Amino acid sequence: MNKWREYLKPTSLKIKWALGAGATIFFAFFTFSFFQYHAIDKWMLQEEESSFNRVLDELTVFYTQRGPKITLEEIYDSRDLLNQIIEKDQTIRVLDRTGKEVLVLSSDHVPRYYVPFNPVKDKVVALLETNDKQIYVGRSRITSEQFTGYVELIQPLTRYEHVMSNLFWMMTFSGVGALILSALFGYLLAKNFVKPLNKLSGTMRTIQKEGFQEKMEPIHSHDEISELSTIFNELMEKLEKSFNQQQQFVEDASHELRTPVQILEGHLSLLNRWGKKDPKVLEESLHASLQELQRVKKLVEELLDLTRTEREITDFSNEYSIVDETVEKIVKDFKFLHQNEHFKIIQMTSHPTKAIIQTRHLEQVLTILLDNAVKYSEKNSTTSIKIEEVDGFAKVSVKDQGFGIPIDDIPKVFNRFYRVDKARSREEGGNGLGLAIAKKIVEIYGGEISVQQNNGKGSTFQFLIPIVK
Ligand code: ADP
Numbered sequence: 001m002n003k004w005r006e007y008l009k010p011t012s013l014k015i016k017w018a019l020g021a022g023a024t025i026f027f028a029f030f031t032f033s034f035f036q037y038h039a040i041d042k043w044m045l046q047e048e049e050s051s052f053n054r055v056l057d058e059l060t061v062f063y064t065q066r067g068p069k070i071t072l073e074e075i076y077d078s079r080d081l082l083n084q085i086i087e088k089d090q091t092i093r094v095l096d097r098t099g100k101e102v103l104v105l106s107s108d109h110v111p112r113y114y115v116p117f118n119p120v121k122d123k124v125v126a127l128l129e130t131n132d133k134q135i136y137v138g139r140s141r142i143t144s145e146q147f148t149g150y151v152e153l154i155q156p157l158t159r160y161e162h163v164m165s166n167l168f169w170m171m172t173f174s175g176v177g178a179l180i181l182s183a184l185f186g187y188l189l190a191k192n193f194v195k196p197l198n199k200l201s202g203t204m205r206t207i208q209k210e211g212f213q214e215k216m217e218p219i220h221s222h223d224e225i226s227e228l229s230t231i232f233n234e235l236m237e238k239l240e241k242s243f244n245q246q247q248q249f250v251e252d253a254s255h256e257l258r259t260p261v262q263i264l265e266g267h268l269s270l271l272n273r274w275g276k277k278d279p280k281v282l283e284e285s286l287h288a289s290l291q292e293l294q295r296v297k298k299l300v301e302e303l304l305d306l307t308r309t310e311r312e313i314t315d316f317s318n319e320y321s322i323v324d325e326t327v328e329k330i331v332k333d334f335k336f337l338h339q340n341e342h343f344k345i346i347q348m349t350s351h352p353t354k355a356i357i358q359t360r361h362l363e364q365v366l367t368i369l370l371d372n373a374v375k376y377s378e379k380n381s382t383t384s385i386k387i388e389e390v391d392g393f394a395k396v397s398v399k400d401q402g403f404g405i406p407i408d409d410i411p412k413v414f415n416r417f418y419r420v421d422k423a424r425s426r427e428e429g430g431n432g433l434g435l436a437i438a439k440k441i442v443e444i445y446g447g448e449i450s451v452q453q454n455n456g457k458g459s460t461f462q463f464l465i466p467i468v469k
Pocket of ligand 1: 400418419429431432433436
């Protein structure tokens with residue numbers, strides 16, 4: 001039993017759909033047909049009964065109108081007139097008071113039914129049921145001075161039974177037909193619907209085996225499934241991008257870490273070989289190793305910063321920072337740290353500019369840009385910081401008079417670990433991560449960051465952050 005149940009369990013969506021659609025349509029059809037059949041049955045029976053009563057009444061009226069002196073001969077003579085009243089399948093019998101037949105009128109092909117005789121006073125109509133037939137029998141009394149008896153009308157419900165039986169088979173056949181058709185249509189429809197889903201699961205299986213590069217062919221059916229395929233492809237693209245980025249990140253990070261580790265290794269083996277006895281080597285190597293360790297520490301911190309930024313910020317709609325105040329604070333710190341450098345703030349707005357960004361993040365971006373401006377400029381140069389409001393954004397520009405960035409490098413400076421002049425950057429303690437961090441922060445707040453060459457010397461970095469409305 002369980003085996004059968006297991007076997008019949010519809011595992012495929014197509015079978016489920018076909019069975020579901022078939023069963024639902026069949027049930028609906030069955031219910032509709034059931035009520036329709038019974039309504040027609042009742043109506044037909046009522047029609048039969050009223051037509052039967054009408055004929056019986058006409059017969060009674062016919063004999064009553066003959067007057068109180070109707071004779072047996074007159075009854076025999078009424079045969080022609082009765083033929084006009086009688087309907088198909090009906091039998092008229094005139095009986096005397098003992099129940100003996102005086103006159104019988106019926107079509108030749110109508111079988112005679114034996115109806116037991118019961119004397120009646122008034123009109124009586126009954127529905128008799130034999131083995132396979134239902135018959136209406138009605139009897140009325142005729143009373144005159146010459147003749148006392150009964151007029152009897154017998155009508156088998158042949159027409160009614162015929163119609164109802166036809167209706168029954170018609171409904172059964174169309175029900176079974178509807179069941180088969182709806183199951184078939186359901187199956188074909190489901191097969192059509194399931195096709196893209198099969199494709200999707202096939203693609204997923206390939207991805208599982210071979211990786212993200214596999215894409216699903218776009219489905220242009222403009223329904224939920226085509227939307228699903230689009231979302232799936234977008235998701236796969238994002239996953240692939242993020243996977244590649246992570247891979248690249250790990251490769252870059254290990255590549256960046258390799259140099260300081262190699263340098264450290266060199267110094268330590270030098271120490272191991274000579275340093276124990278030679279205090280000069282000891283001093284130099286220890287100093288260099290410490291410097292390298294500082295660099296590694298900074299690199300690790302920056303890497304963590306880069307990955308942390310995105311995770312930390314989830315809801316920043318209520319955060320804002322007053323740009324001019326933050327710029328002033330950072331510039332003050334820089335002036336203190338770099339006493340030979342000059343910093344100029346140009347404020348284009350008459351009111352404080354409130355940007356939707358956490359102050360510590362705005363400080364971080366400003367620090368990165370000002371630090372670069374100082375690092376990549378000659379001593380005693382001037383850096384100007386301009387604050388404006390443009391189309392709902394706070395725009396901060398950091399303009400230096402430094403070495404500038406070659407036009408070919410401009411699109412790449414925001415990439416992780418990208419350095420225009422490797423030697424100089426390394427000399428300045430740079431890891432090529434500052435601008436990547438700044439870009440990430442600005443973009444998280446819905447802003448933009450860019451750089452351009454100055455007309456004269458140096459370059460200008462500018463970033464936009466949405467302002468509080
Ligand atoms: P780094 O820590 O090496 O400075 P960044 O991501 O901050 O890394 O900068 C990437 C590279 O872009 C730097 O190595 C440098 O070559 C170049 N760069 C950044 N800012 C400036 C600037 N103001 N002037 C000239 N070159 C710059």
